[in-house]
Amino acid sequence: MVVQHNMQAANANRMLNVTTSAQSKSTEKLSSGYKINRAADDAAGLTISEKMRKQIRGLDRASTNAEDGVSAVQTAEGALTEVHSMLQRMNELATQAANGTNSTTDRKAIQDEVDQLSTEIDRVSETTKFNETYLLKGDQGTKTINLEAHDAGLKGTLTNNGDGTATFTMDALKGGDKISIGGKQYTIGGTTEQDVKDFLKKNKVEDKADSTFSITNGGNTVTYKYYAAKANTTDGQGAVTKYGYDEGWYVEGEAKETGTTTAQDAVNKKKVASYEAFASNDGTFKVGQQSLTKTTITDDNPKDGVDDKDSTVISVQKAYELAGKELLKANQIGDTEGHASVKNADDSDLAYNAGNGSFKINLAQAKVASTLSFNLHVGADADLTNKIQVNIDAMDSASLGIKGLNVNDKNGTAGTYAIDAISDAISKVSSQRSSLGAVQNRLEHTINNLDNVVENTTSAESRIRDTDMAKEMVNYSKNNILAQAGQSMLAQANQSNQGVLSLLQ
Incomplete structure (x- = not known):
């Protein structure tokens, strides 16, 4: 019997300390909800968990980025909806101006509304923005674009050569044919x-x-x-x-x-x-x-290809000259750079005694702002494939080819030619809206996919890091019982040395 080393008490105390430590860890897990609160709890699990957390938070932000992208695209597309509406009204006005029943005053009133609509299109392009980014005015810098070629309503074949020029070949004319050029009816003489x-x-x-x-x-x-x-x-x-x-x-x-x-x-x-x-x-x-x-042409000197008795009777080559001049008028619409020109296919100038009905058209040009481009980052990694690029062309009147559009003339020809120019503008806006709609649809699929990956990755991360509350409560209850038993056994061990006193009496 010894008193210096009470091993029973020491053993009971050691086990009580172990139980108390386990009880403390259970308490921490239950109160925090995590089974990994420090690296010591699960070093490997912590590494995997933190890697998953990085991915989850990155994907959450990427999903938000995509949603912001949808908002920006919807803002631009919504503005273009109104531009479309204005262009449709301009088309209606041009069609009205082309009608021969209008007076000079009527066409002036029509022109006034066309001017206002054109100005409003410029204003919408200039002011539409999302989060301080202007969406429809283009980017810094300028570029020169070629406008579409027009055939001035003449019968023939129009071909865009893809090099800033177009070729128009009229249907063959022969004596006796009737043809409308610039709103006037002519008969081809020399039959x-x-x-x-x-x-x-x-x-x-x-x-x-x-x-x-x-x-x-x-x-x-x-x-x-x-x-x-x-x-x-x-x-x-x-x-x-x-x-x-x-x-x-x-x-x-x-x-x-x-x-x-x-x-x-x-x-x-x-x-x-x-x-x-x-x-x-x-x-x-x-x-x-x-x-x-x-018909025959009576033509005294100087010859001009026009019958001296009836000005509606003209030669074939005179018809080609007049047709070339109308082609020039039709292709000058929206030409802010003064580039449009029309010559005969052999590069000779238009004349009553030249040409064979084939024309070379130098397309009208406009200097416009560069295309606005921005990338939406829709992934958790630095991979460039996680970028979705959005391109938006400038949508002002110059870019649409209708700057300075005129429908006010004496016989409605200007209105007639304006219809084609407005049609091209409508087509361009349609193309841009279609592109934005396609991006929006893509982004919606991207968001769905990101949210799906986040959900499943979060589930995996939860299995590694989150506390199983039911299981941990079992451990906690066990440790509580062991702690109480340890305390009791420590008290009993401390009482065991009291027998020494009986020897000293």
């Missing part, structure tokens, strides 16, 4: 007999029974028809009772049997044996709905 023959042949006129056409001259219209031969009718003795007629072209209705005239009278009604013989006639030839007017 030859061969032109007439070609016209009749093209429209299926043949030296064949029941083939027909008409000629109008001086207000009188005569229809000709090709009749097959009709034999004479005879009686039983061979005497002619009705005279027939020969095969050929007759005035419609005049080829008929007759018993009251001589055979020669019937033959005399026949005009010609072939339709080609009619080509020497003057007038308007008509087959079905197709017509050709045979």
